[in-house]
Amino acid sequence: MPIALLALALGGFGIGTTEFVAMGILPEVAEAFGVSIPTAGYMISGYALGVVVGAPVLAAAGARLDRKHLLIGLMAAFTLGNLASALAPTFEVLLAARFLTALPHGTFFGIGAVVAASLVLVTKRAQAVSLMIAGLTVANIVGVPLGTAVSHAFGWRSTYLLVTLVGVVTLLALIAWVPSQRPKAGASVRAELGALRRGQVWLALAVGAVGFGGMFASYSYISPMMTDVTGFGPGAVTLVLAVYGVGMTAGNLVGGRAADRALMPTMYACMAAIAVVLLLLHAVAPYKIPAVAAVFLLGFAGSALIPSLQMRLMNAAADAPSLAAALNHAALNTANAAGAWLGGLVIAAGYGYTAPNILGAGLAVIGLLLALLSGLIDHRRKAPAAPSGGAAEPEPAELRG
Numbered sequence: 001m002p003i004a005l006l007a008l009a010l011g012g013f014g015i016g017t018t019e020f021v022a023m024g025i026l027p028e029v030a031e032a033f034g035v036s037i038p039t040a041g042y043m044i045s046g047y048a049l050g051v052v053v054g055a056p057v058l059a060a061a062g063a064r065l066d067r068k069h070l071l072i073g074l075m076a077a078f079t080l081g082n083l084a085s086a087l088a089p090t091f092e093v094l095l096a097a098r099f100l101t102a103l104p105h106g107t108f109f110g111i112g113a114v115v116a117a118s119l120v121l122v123t124k125r126a127q128a129v130s131l132m133i134a135g136l137t138v139a140n141i142v143g144v145p146l147g148t149a150v151s152h153a154f155g156w157r158s159t160y161l162l163v164t165l166v167g168v169v170t171l172l173a174l175i176a177w178v179p180s181q182r183p184k185a186g187a188s189v190r191a192e193l194g195a196l197r198r199g200q201v202w203l204a205l206a207v208g209a210v211g212f213g214g215m216f217a218s219y220s221y222i223s224p225m226m227t228d229v230t231g232f233g234p235g236a237v238t239l240v241l242a243v244y245g246v247g248m249t250a251g252n253l254v255g256g257r258a259a260d261r262a263l264m265p266t267m268y269a270c271m272a273a274i275a276v277v278l279l280l281l282h283a284v285a286p287y288k289i290p291a292v293a294a295v296f297l298l299g300f301a302g303s304a305l306i307p308s309l310q311m312r313l314m315n316a317a318a319d320a321p322s323l324a325a326a327l328n329h330a331a332l333n334t335a336n337a338a339g340a341w342l343g344g345l346v347i348a349a350g351y352g353y354t355a356p357n358i359l360g361a362g363l364a365v366i367g368l369l370l371a372l373l374s375g376l377i378d379h380r381r382k383a384p385a386a387p388s389g390g391a392a393e394p395e396p397a398e399l400r401g
Contacts, residue, residue, distance in 0.1 A: 015108065016139030017146075017166065019139075026040045028151050051105045063323075065183070071112060137252050140241070145238065208335060209335050212367070213339035221347065244299040258308070263311060274367075
């Protein structure tokens, strides 16, 4: 695989760390600014909002730029945003800094996916995308625990300074390793927005927003589930979350290979697996070893879906894949927010900390049905063409080497 993928994965590592480490440093932030922990949590929702807003705006606005230059600009903005977070004098400034830091998030992954796919043979595109996304999953194993430990030892500002350093290293790697890549002739904001006229793009986004929302409905409350239901102490929850991160990393790499062989079947299998694993987690939550195994499988199944979902969007968008690829991450952040909200509703209704698993399984089934509908539409349009799979997906002109 090209070394440029390492630069993209490094960027994913930095972005994943700054997004997820916020959960681990909330108490320090709340104490530093004299606010409650729920109020400090606004920095998490503010970041998610920034991703949703920034993904379509920046991807469309950058349609005519050299993709290497765009990636460098996005990472520079991300790095400055983390530096501003570290230096924020008030909580309000921190919230603004987190929102601004999030703006490049979806576009970096979207443009990065297009670049990654263009660097390899058509039969290895999903694997290339999965290697870039691996930086995001490894962040949950290494970056988040390290950032949390740094916060405990030296203060929360040091955590954002550490992510700023990762951003600087990523900038140097992008400059040195990623080749220049001009967009196709005629690229424009209007052409990128044209992808939104395609029903298959919206179906793929819905699969991510609804189906992945099922996973987040459970994962958002994994800590109280593990302590109050499974019986782990607070210290052990960190190890459980690391197991989840290992599952994510393994699932992402396996999902990339599977998507290159059979794209739509991989998507179907992953959505079905998420539903089954959530039901399994609901059943085994009171038992420590089975519960940890189910958490690993949840990370595996959820992350295995991402490469096929990313490639499906890029293919469905035809010759304007950049916006669609960026919107995937907006959809996943929508899933994060909606899943957490819905999971909170069933807990608040008195159904307990395992109830979000049942809710999540239902959302995953809806996501599966949407994916099957998308595949059925393709089958009817292409009949009697080759069955849906990696080779049957059209290759957008933008991704041809």
